Amino acid sequence: MLQIYTSGATSGSFRGGKQKKGNVTSEQEEEEQPLQAVLVADSFNRRFFPISKDQPRALLPLGNVAMIDYTLEFLTSTGVQETFVFCCWMSNKIKDHLLKSKWCRPTSPNVVHIITSDLYRSLGDVLRDVDAKNLVRNDFILVYGDVVSNIDVSQALQEHRHRRKVDKNISVMTMVFKESSPGHKTRCEEDDVIVAMDSKSKRVLHYQKTQGLKKLQFPMNIFQHGSDEFEIRHDLLDCHISICSPQVAELFTDNFDYQTRNDFVRGILVNEEILGNQIHLYVTQDGYGARVSNLQMYDSVSLDMVRRWVYPLTPEANFTDQQGQGCTHSRHNVYRGAEVSLGHGSQMEENVLIGRDTSIGANCHISNSVIGNNCTIGDNVVLDRAHMWNNVHVSSNVEIHQSVVCDGAVVKEAVRLNKQCVLAYNVVIGPNLSLPEGTVVSMHHPEEEEEDDDDEFLSDDQEVGHSKDKTRQKAFNPAEVGPEGKGYIWKASMNDTEDEELAQCLWGLVLNPDPESDSESEASEESQDRTFQLEVLGTLQRGLEENIVCDNLVLEINSLKYAYNITLKEVMQILTRVVLEYPFQQQGTQLTTLQYTGSLLPLLKTWSPVFKNYIKRAQDHLDCLSAVEELFLEQDTHQTAMVKVLMKMYQLEILEEEAILKWFSTGATNDKSRQLRKNQGVMRRMSLWRKESEEDESSEEGECGR
């Protein structure tokens, strides 16, 4: 039973063979209310580039089985009867894979519908399409195509349904989390969250990603909301499995700015009072659930799987039911497929999975590795935490540590791959070469990436074929890939800061703080910023003239934010700028410093609620301070006013002392020392003033009033 919908750019619709049967069952299902699932087979980011340039992430092999198969098996085993697979990037490959798999056999208990469109850019787009097509009729499970799990969610499902029955339509989503203490290998640092929840009702009160935050803030209302007990938990691993009510899709349609689940959760929590929707949590201790969101996670999940944490989804179970995929399991978690040959003196120490028809030479040491089908490995090879996919050739005397080697790659004699190297598809390396840590080699020239950049943004979708011939003409650099090598160092032609970020991004070590702002095209943004700034100025002016309450001002600015598609960070910076420039706007640029501060300080006081609304997290404080700094660097005649502005902002509790101190200390190390020196007088006064205020809290008022 299979139905394929196509929409957007792909034209025409093709329906699977057993149309009649499909209709019959769907009628039956109507009565039984089958459990449905939405599987998003696209990551909407480029963390796996350049690997995912050739193969969508959902099809990358994990333990020699495509990741999407794990997700589908998880869904099927929880009793899902109807799954909608949404594909965007390389949807044809995913479609082909699914058509060949057991999920599309007529006997499959889980009916898989494949829906493809090139227009999906985020999870939000997918769910809006779910709503538009009216696909879900009941509670559904929402997962990504790279989730590996054996969690029994039936309990969570039951709780969710019970909650929905008790108070109608209040709970919209139940997120499944797994308990695991911080420092666990399988915890993804990007997904680290801190959650405040009601102990009894399991309602989420506060949800925050902790990545990169040194200080956490909790709104007061979670302490006051009247529950007896609540928990603040940081020992949770986000499994990226959520049980959603049909309203979730509607809510995504209503709020067209929701892009990710994170946006959604935050949005729901912020608007809880108004809309009355709640989000709940299901915390489990049993089972295993993780999302392969970067290569670091790929490494740990793959190892977890070989170590049988995901039982019964183990390699020897052959749950995909494919011919020849079976393998045997013996002590120390060594798995061998059919026709594996192992040379004299070779050792498979522990946690090794070897696919079928792979031959291994003499005196090799293999541990914690996964080797795909049809690989040949020479003599004296050392593999530790190596992930080799299919048809890889490794010559003798090679050492590979914690690296990924994709399909068809060739590693020549005496090559050493240090930690976190990636050899993408069909790359040839060596001989006699040692790749430094974190090297990514790909057949795609990095420049083609830049050419693509204009029309391509967040999603992994792009036609790469057209640039292939161009790539061929560029010569390979023997210093990088060895005398017989083929391939380009992926990061080489990027500018310095960016390449560092990208390489580590792949492994998920250091995180790109704001991937969205990076990818938007700069040119149009500038002009949008400009208009937005003018609009904000107009709003504030009107606010002053007509004595509009600050709350309404905030509302207006918020709607402007959506209209111009401006991030929160930019809103704050622009707001700061507008307010600080306000006296110049009104009275011309020839003001003296004294006049300037005189007119500015009352304004700050009036608008302080507006500021407070936008400046909440520690990062916001720093962003605001940098905006202030930037402005005063431009208006260098008025630098002495800066200290007063900061003081006032501190007094009005717009800015926090720690933030100012931190900015001060980091500001001192900033590169532009010339301007800093000019600032120094200001700084000294500030630090002096702060010290005083620390020493004598009670005299703070007097000091500040100076």
Added chain:
Amino acid sequence: MGSAIEAKTHKNMPGADKEADLTERIEAFLADLKRGGCGTGPIRGSGETARETTALLRKVTAQARWSSAGDLMEIIRKEGRRMTAAQPSETTVGNMVLRVLKIIREEYARSRGSSEETDQQESLHKLLTSGGLSEENFRQHFVHLKANVIEAINELLTELEGTTDNIAMQALEHIHSNEVIMTVGRSRTVEAFLKDAARKRKFHVIVAECAPFCQGHEMATNLSKASIETTVIADAAIFAVMSRVNKVIIGTQTVLANGGLRAVNGTHTVALAARHHSTPLIVCAPMFKLSPQFPNEEDTFHKFVSPHEVLPFTEGEILSKVNVHCPVFDYVPPELITLFISNIGGNAPSYIYRLMSELYHPEDHDL
């Protein structure tokens, strides 16, 4: 004639639908087997698995398209191979397939008119004379074969349903008043056995908890509900307590061809301690657990499950530094076992080979 018409109707419209239904049933069963056995062993008891397998094979017999016994056996073998591959540790599935194959052979022989006895007996003389007659013989067509086979499978099902009761009925012969009995983990058969004895006699049961899954706790609760005096001990205390024990009564997952056991982890400890103290070790095992498999003859002998029970996932950092394994089964060699109690009576381990040849046809041993 009659069957020819029947075969025709099969080929027409209801046939395809029935077959689709059948494959769906089989797929569902396979998927169930594959997923079954998270952690604490199968969700169903092996008795239930045996019944389900047999019922499914009966359905195959009734609904699949076949014209001679040879065809049917081929179909059953094919499905049987898939079922056993789905969960190799669940040997009852394979055993039931063998039983059904044997039934088909017997029914075929009876239809042909040759007596069962001569067909069953293996002798050197027969091997020499009969040559390559085996498979071609099953090509002959018989009108009533299908009905007969189904009837025989129904008998097998009735037998399966009565096994636990049959074993429990023998309890009073083995358990005497004021005895101290040790058992390990949880076995439905042993539970019924002890409960049956408790109707007439007073005795004391010591249950080893059987970490890490601690099925022993459940066993102890069930026994004490039946007002049997029950004590739970840690696995480490088995040897110390053994000196007080009069009899050890355990269940098993599989009885192997050599008379050894594949039983839950910790059984070997109990058996060795019993041997040291010369305490009799009695194994309650219905006949459907008898498997033609020998120990360690293949890699599928063991079953390793998620190490979660040994070292919880919540532990965090240490998990990346250690390797944790969680095997489920122990092998208990036959010399440590005193007696098997099956639904057809008590037998010594040395007699198992004989039962094996009665239950299964030697040609079927590997599917």
